[in-house]
Amino acid sequence: MLVTLSGYILNYVVTPASIHDMRAVNELLENCQQPYILADLGYLSRELRENLKQKGYHLWTPLRQNMTGAKQHNHWKLMAMRRTIETRFSELCVLFEIEQTLARGLTGLQLRIE
Known part of the structure; x- marks a missing residue:
């Protein structure tokens, strides 16, 4: 889900649970005009950060507590x-x-959300 800092939902993507969050990033950021993206640990990836940087986005994800410089x-x-x-x-x-x-598929879940 793409949300502004004030809590306004800009976009969302519904995927099966077996799909990693990073695989939906391009679809999620489609038509996004905000250059700064704050994400959770599910998006912690140097490759993703560099890929988004080439597209004009600045991705920030928290570091795991045991990672150097996390504090x-x-x-x-x-x-x-x-x-x-x-x-x-x-x-x-x-x-x-x-x-x-009780949705039986992704389309049903998306309809329920909307």
């Missing part, structure tokens, strides 16, 4: 901004019972 890189202000996105996602799950849907 400085995972600045509390950036982590607080990321929390906005996680909060929005949690709200959607609770309000619309997305995790308890």
